[in-house]
Every structure is written in C-alpha cells, then in structure tokens.
Amino acid sequence: MTAELRAVRLKHAHALQRLLDSNPDYARRVGGGESAEEALTIRPPGTEASQKFDLGLWEGDELVAFSDVIRGWPSEEIAYIGLLMTHGERHRTGLGQRMHLAVLDLVAGWPEITTLRLAIVATNKDEAEPFWRRLGYLPTGDEKPYETESLKTVAHIWERPSREDIDSHLSYASGLYRGVLLLC
Numbered sequence: 399m400t401a402e403l404r405a406v407r408l409k410h411a412h413a414l415q416r417l418l419d420s421n422p423d424y425a426r427r428v429g430g431g432e433s434a435e436e437a438l439t440i441r442p443p444g445t446e447a448s449q450k451f452d453l454g455l456w457e458g459d460e461l462v463a464f465s466d467v468i469r470g471w472p473s474e475e476i477a478y479i480g481l482l483m484t485h486g487e488r489h490r491t492g493l494g495q496r497m498h499l500a501v502l503d504l505v506a507g508w509p510e511i512t513t514l515r516l517a518i519v520a521t522n523k524d525e526a527e528p529f530w531r532r533l534g535y536l537p538t539g540d541e542k543p544y545e546t547e548s549l550k551t552v553a554h555i556w557e558r559p560s561r562e563d564i565d566s567h568l569s570y571a572s573g574l575y576r577g578v579l580l581l582c
Contacts, residue, residue: 401457404453406453406464407438408435413461414454417461418431418434427522428549430546430547437452449469449470451468453465453497462485462493464482465500476512477508478514479516482501498533505560513558514558516557518554518556520552520553520554521549530556533558534558537556538555541554
C-alpha cells in the first residue's frame with residue numbers, strides 16, 4: 399500500500415497514540431513518552447500555534463510515520479523538528495527517510511528557512527545519530543539540559559541546511575555520507 403502524506407490534527411490523536419505506543423523502547427530511552435494530545439499541542443515557549451506543523455504518512459486509516467515541525471524557532475531562519483517517528487514494526491523500511499523528504503518539501507516553501515535543527519537526547523543517541531547523520535545532519539556542539547520525571551541528561555543539537563544542496567555543509571564529512579545523501 400502506498401503511504402499518503404496528510405496533516406495530523408487533534409482529531410487524529412487516536413492514530414498518533416497507536417504510533418507512539420508502537421515504540422515503547424523510544425519512550426524508555428527518553429524517560430517516558432508524551433501522549434498524542436501533548437505531541438499535537440505542545441510548542442516551544444514564545445511560539446504560536448500557526449508555527450506548528452504536524453505531518454503524517456498514512457496507509458489508509460493507519461498513521462505509519464509522523465513529524466512535528468516548528469517554523470521559525472528558535473530563530474526566524476530555523477525550522478525545528480521536534481519529533482520524527484515511524485511505526486515500531488516498520489523501522490528501517492524507508493518510512494523515516496520518506497517522512498523527512500516530506501519535511502524538506504514543506505520547508506522548501508518557507509523562503510526564510512535556511513536551517514533544519516533537532517535535538518538528540520543523549521540516552522537515544524545510539525539509535526538516532528546514525529539515522530540523522532545519513533540525512534545530512536551534523537552535531538553543532540551545543541547541548542541543552544533534558545529532564546523528565548524519570549531522567550536527567552542532555553540533548554545534543556544537530557543541524558543541516560534546509561535545501562538539498564548541502565555539499566558545502568558536508569565538505570568535511572566522509573565520501574560515504576556524501577554518497578548516501580545524494581540519493582535522498
């Protein structure tokens with residue numbers, strides 16, 4: 399079945415909750431999981447609801463991938479990926495890359511955005527870093543405190559240019575990563 403890109407709204411919370419529940423290891427690694435309602439409504443301080451974009455890849459009524467993007471945060475030229483998740487039974491099938499391509503398509507229509515940013519929680523780095531590196535993200539060296547009721551650690555900030563022409567960004571990266579990225 400072909401996945402269809404559609405917005406994810408609060409009325410789809412049940413579908414998003416099934417997706418979140420399919421990833422219990424992620425929830426453990428980051429100190430618990432948020433509810434679907436939280437994922438669809440939470441925003442960084444100082445942002446407006448109009449800056450939040452929730453996208454999903456749907457196969458019929460099943461949400462198989464989700465991404466949360468904040469336009470213009472923490473500064474006007476940055477789009478922040480708060481979450482990108484695929485169904486737990488569908489990891490390593492290309493859905494994450496397809497969801498990321500949908501994010502790239504979305505931000506391509508935002509001329510002020512030059513950079514995509516995300517944070518990788520230190521306790522999730524073994525799983526997350528290889529995925530994001532393949533998509534052209536690199537660590538900035540910045541880290542922020544990350545704390546939940548059951549976990550106190552840091553989140554490392556990663557970035558990449560928002561446009562596909564990222565060769566200059568990767569000039570110091572290995573040819574392996576460059577070759578993988580050109581296929582995106």
